[in-house]
């Protein structure tokens with residue numbers, strides 16, 4: 521197998537990170553850009569958007585929702601891919617099959633606010649001021665973490681407008697933004713080596729490199745000794761239907777740092793991309809209530825006055841958890857000298873009374889909306905420093 525190999529580091533301008541160019545086995549140039557580490561291991565961007573229509577882009581950190589790209593240095597418009605619908609459908613089907621083992625969605629319809637990696641399929645590399653023979657280019661984090669909301673480019677005209685070749689370069693460029701390096705396995709799309717068949721991510725631990733082995737990384741960094749593209753993607757995404765994203769929790773009451781009265785209510789709701797399993801309330805380290813997906817619980821009216829810690833823990837059906845802690849001060853009205861200091865910078869400030877009154881009014885309105893009797897006597901919305 522004869523492989524051309526060349527590495528050119530393009531310094532670019534002072535603003536953009538350097539881009540590495542190499543000649544792949546098919547003769548096309550490939551490129552990638554080393555961007556700062558993100559540490560993200562489990563992507564929130566779990567949709568790959570194949571965009572064949574082109575569009576306007578502005579320079580900036582890559583963000584598929586803002587149409588900003590770290591790979592361009594000035595506002596530009598990139599052309600789409602002028603290809604028949606059958607070839608496009610073949611390309612999309614290939615990409616879908618390539619990523620089918622993982623819990624990631626493939627679409628050619630703009631996913632809008634859903635976090636996604638956007639693949640511009642079409643246009644010419646010269647329109648983003650790259651050498652004319654580039655087949656694809658992507659940002660890759662120096663710690664091989666996930667570049668969320670990344671925008672990558674694939675230029676079909678340099679890939680014979682062949683759906684299979686385009687699909688494989690899409691896999692490589694998107695793979696870079698999910699933290700995969702080039703590797704010395706010809707049947708894997710992360711390779712630069714020639715291969716006669718159709719490539720798929722391989723469950724093989726192999727060395728990184730273009731034509732000779734080197735540690736895995738980009739821009740001179742090392743993030744792992746070798747690479748198993750299939751296993752890394754499986755770990756990052758999980759299998760289809762698995763749930764790697766933790767649930768979210770929205771606490772309605774009480775506010776962190778607030779003063780509460782005996783029998784106060786704790787109200788919270790949880791959400792998850794798959795399903796919430798339970799929401800648990802702890803008071804001073806003791807579990808006092810577990811409910812399915814939302815919490816509406818009246819605290820024991822005999823709870824002692826003074827400071828208390830509330831912990832709300834939400835778990836999804838895959839046992840991913842999210843925990844929130846609140847500090848409250850229980851005041852039964854008997855302590856006439858009590859000045860709320862929990863969460864407040866200090867007692868006795870001229871503005872404190874106003875804060876207490878305004879906070880109390882807000883609190884009452886909120887409670888009325890919830891059709892519950894008002895129970896909070898005083899409220900402090902300041903948070904401790």
Ligand SMILES: [Zn+2]
Nearest residue numbers: 550551552692
């Ligand atoms: Zn590459």
